[in-house]
Amino acid sequence: MNMTLILLAAGDSLRFNGNKLLYEINGKPMYRYIIEAIDQLPDGLFSRKLIVTQYDEIMEYMKDSGYKIIANRDSRLGISHSIHLALKELEKDDTDFFFAVCDQPYLQSSTIEALVKGFRESRKGLACLCFRGELGNPAIFSGQYRKKLMELTGDRGGKKIIAAHMSDVFLLEAEDARELKDIDVMPL
Template sequence: MNMTLILLAAGDSVRFNGNKLLYEINGKPMYRYIIEEIDQLPKDLFFRKLIVTQYDEIMECMKDSGYKIIVNRDSRLGISHSIHLALKELEYENTDFLFAVCDQPYLKSFTIEALVKGFYESKKGLACLCLKGEPGNPAIFAGSYRKELMELTGDKGGKKIIRAHPSDVFLLEAESADELKDIDKLSDEFE
């Protein structure tokens, strides 16, 4: 397996009324949840780990974590810009990519591991966690999809590519709807 983990943590939290990634849930900043779940995974599951962020607090916390920190000071350009920055860092790497967002605090390590294993066993070029067949995050892209990822613009992420290639997608049904729940508004945490 030659998989690179790319954590996306650069969003502007427009609908949240503040920086949602630093918002504390049960005494812990939201972005820490996925990092702690990833820390429970086998060390050889990911070839490399990157985090793309604009937030100094996250950079400071992650500086000695084993993640390559990619700074995104143009988050207004949308999620595609974070994707492009990560892929440019990996320009000469022959790798597949798992993209995950840091506003899904209920995602579990065993789900991430099952997604990676299912992707390789399926021999498909794409994979994502889903709920009742509806694609969500995290999502995996074989290296052969690098060009299409680099063609994304604005606030359009990889879901566009997944929808364009339905026969090449491995879908892993989430065990719980909570795992796919991303916190976009302050009220989402309490729904």
């Protein structure tokens, strides 16, 4: 089965006091960390790669990356709108969906690879990273969950679907809680 990587990079960073995705951590914009982690993965792990963003700086950086860039010009509609835009792009594809956010700079490529491998071996319809029972990102949805993803509204992502179908979820326990940490507020 094909798996498409979908990077979500369109959030408004309302609690951050600025564009958190462009915020530099150790001299590099935050969003680049996950892209670099993905670049370390084996070729062929993902059949396609998409990034959904509202930011011209990210679009410019990604233009020659091999990712399909999808512009989200209505980010105020929440994360569900980014999900819908990606799924509309993949309307004719028979694929599973690997969703990742771009504000988790400590996520490791080995964890991403282990999540994909565990999902495939488990034969479950869903997967996500967790730490001590706390569900996090990234998350994988088999194609059978496309309709439920399209029913999401507002700033509610796929965790709602995962929580409602726990018997169909492969959970990968992160080795370090930092991997799940998304940066929502300006560091002090």
